[in-house]
Amino acid sequence: MSLNGNAAAFLLLLPAVLLSRRVCHGGRILIVPLEGSHWVNMDIMIRALHAQGHSLDVVRTNKSWYIKDDSPHYKTITVPVAEAFNHDFINPILKKIIGIERGESSGLSFVSLQIEMFNAMFDMHGIMCKMASVMFKDEDLMNSLKEQKYDMVLTDPAWGTGIMLSHALKLPLVFNVRWATSGEGHLAVAPSPLSYIPMTGSGLTDKMTFIQRVKNLIFYFIWQGQDIFLIRPQYQAVCDQFFGTEVRYSDLLQGAHLWLMRVDFVFEFPRPTMPNVVYIGGFQCKPAKPLPQHLEEFKVIWRYKGDRPATLGNNTLLVDWMPQNDLLGHPKIKLFVAHGGTNGLQEAIYHGVPVVGVPVFFDQYDNLLRLKERGAAKLLTLATVDKDDNFLNAIKEVLNEPSYRMNMQRLSRLHRDQPITPMDNAVFWIEFVMRHKGAAHLRSESFRLPWYSYYSVDVVLSLLAAAAQGD
Template sequence: MGSIQGVSLFLLGVTLSLLPSPVQGGKILVFPVDGSHWVNMNLLIQSLHAKGHEVTVVRTATSWYVKEEAPHYSSITVTLPEAVCIEEQDFYVTFLVKMLEIQKQGASLMAFMTFYWEMTDSLSKIHQQASLLGVEIFENKTLMSKIRDSKFDLVLVDPGLPVGVIVAHKLKLPVVFNVRWITSGEGHFVVAPSPTSYVPTSGNAVSNKMTFSERVKNTFHYFLNTCIDKFIVCPPYDKIVEKYLGPDVNFYHLLQGVDLWLMRVDFVFEFPRPTMPNIVYIGGFQCKPAEALPSELEEFVESSGEHGFILMSLGTLVNGLPIEITSEIAAAFAQLPQKVVWRHAGERPNNVGNNTLLVKWMPQNDLLGHPKIKAFVAHGGTNGIYESMYHGVPIIGIPLLFDQFENILRMEVRGAAKMVDVTKITQQNFLKVLQEVLINPSYRNNMKRLSALHRDRPMHPLDAAVYWIEFVMRHKGAAHLRTESYKMPWYVYHSVDVISFLLAILFMLTAFVVAVIRFTCLRMCRRRKPKQE
């Protein structure tokens, strides 16, 4: 009996020795992006802190989401000469007002040019300001010494503002991206092959089944995005890289050469596309089961009876909608038998019905998980899309800015959402869309199917994210998962030299064959002439 126990203990010891050793108290330096991006990063930081890791967050003095003090991280606060405009609470509202004016002009060439002028001007300003964070860090010798002396194990970066990857390279530390968006748009376009024949380009709201004209437009958008990134976005960072890292370092190569990409994408939502070994998909990692609602809110939604209730949230951007639009929405809601919970912090709309409750804040995830929820009126932000999909709630989409049009389109293609043009909303057409989604069971059934697919995975995506961060820390990087193709010249990457070589050989063989045939024909002609004479 004792020998059997001894063998069992020996086998258990061998098994445990083969398991990867846990990372005890690792040190992680974090470069986040403010606003809605911080919601995702903060959740990841909380999970890392719960696993015993020491997290330090780099923030600016004007940051309005990333607080200087928190129980789950310490912070390094950097004062910039001027605030990064996306850290100003009214930036998105002001930008939305401009975009709405442009959208009202329709699909004219002038509207298109005006849109891209405003977009590039804003991007240039944002990245000029954000790049100064790197300058302030590198010029502050005391701060750099403090960061070096902290002996961090890893740098976690949101590459929407990519200064962190430059600092990490200077410190010679492995880098993990918490990413969907990067300087040039959707993150895949930097690290993975992206054929424009079936991969929609950032900013172009089409499906992966494109007509010829859509493919032409998609290729044009890809070229335009590449030019904007090269000539508008990257120059401020190129200057920092050249000054502090040397002329042999390429900023774009720093982005492509990071160890691991935690991609906030799930292919239940995203269209299938090529990927790479160092991309880990964590789409919907912020989703969780619903908790009990506050008593007043619970009483309101329960009073909806068999009709249930509708949830509406356009985030902070709702403040930028003219009251004539919100009043049309309110008038449509007033005609429904359902109750409505509407997150609205701006001017109170006209025509608000007795069935509508306006709130400045609400537990969105808990409301989406309530059994009486019937539909979600949303602007198409990624967090809301995934929460709605997780709980199986169909969407009425009112996209306003950026990727929201693409997000709603992806759900619409799958039959789980219906899109409404915000500039053309009237009481009548909005009510018609509401009734279609509420009455037609296909929308709910399709979303329930997506929910089942989204939930059916071996590990919760948040646990997967923490595991892979610890994996990179354990192994001091993940170079074995990273392709070196980004170091190739463009003509080598696209095999232009190989194709040219093969074409040259083919040309020489063709020329040789033609020469032989011609020579043979001439000899035969010369032989025939004497015989004829």
């Protein structure tokens, strides 16, 4: 039997293609996600893993906000709880924070804001610890999870339930991470010199004066105090109850095999990192699809819920939901008015769309500041957005000043110029952990050192003592 040229070439090429794909077939992954916008990007990763042939189970509560009980891409494990992190929890907090930001509350706004954030974080992690306790007390559930023979746990470490669950099940742990329970993810895993690593909430960049470094140090102590006194003890109490006092929650957090970091250095300021940190910023981004005709007809499209403002122009369409990625990828898009969430800003970078940012809380100001420093965004605050035509002037400036679009398109070119897409990179490393039953060889054991050994204080003191005796 003879083969024509095309068929022969195909058969010669096929083994090379198959060998080049290091596919991990049929893995079983237990997903412990965070609710809200964090679920949006976790769901995209789940779909990609499902497309690779992996079986995925997702832990959710019976009061879940975003996570649906039925999906073709995953099965759910529903935990009954009395309270959960959902819109009933977050909406009152947002109203208080917006009131503080706009000066509607009495007292010092900074102190009021910090107290409100401390209370919110304490309550949120308390809810997560109660959820974890419900799971660990349910012997049938835990036995069922053990019988599933999962290959790994994939979790968002902004809460600690998945971290403790991976220890209970003795499974390799992978993070889909920007935030850990202790703060920004890098702080828990990599060296972070405060001289040029700005703390979240500080409003600082990687170029600091002496006074700014003092401010940065103060914010570091604020974050440390929140973790040491408000957050970590709640998780440690769960560990003490179910694992024993010798198991430290901080070790479980820092001992993850892999950190899939949802930023890249087109967005983030340059900083030290570690071998088990893989940068997947923008992994949720993709080329735009054509827009529905009703969206093509408007110049301004605004996601808004509530009664239509009386002064709204006829060129503006109000929608409950919009295909944000597709809109940002439309050739006629001019700018993106955003609150500063990481998902939206990464999509803006991917499509090269300049931003007018109005942050609400947490990391949103810092996210927008990174784009502002690169000349790709105009940043406003809630306190000033409606004064002296600030919002209108910001819109005009970004529309009429070409540098904003040029700078953002430059960031887009840098972001896209990679040998492998962020999503493919994420999937590769998740499968790497499954193939090798972890990635301990990439993990630093520095977190097990006491602080005086980590900073070699004991060595310096010993040398000083020896020198003093010699004199």
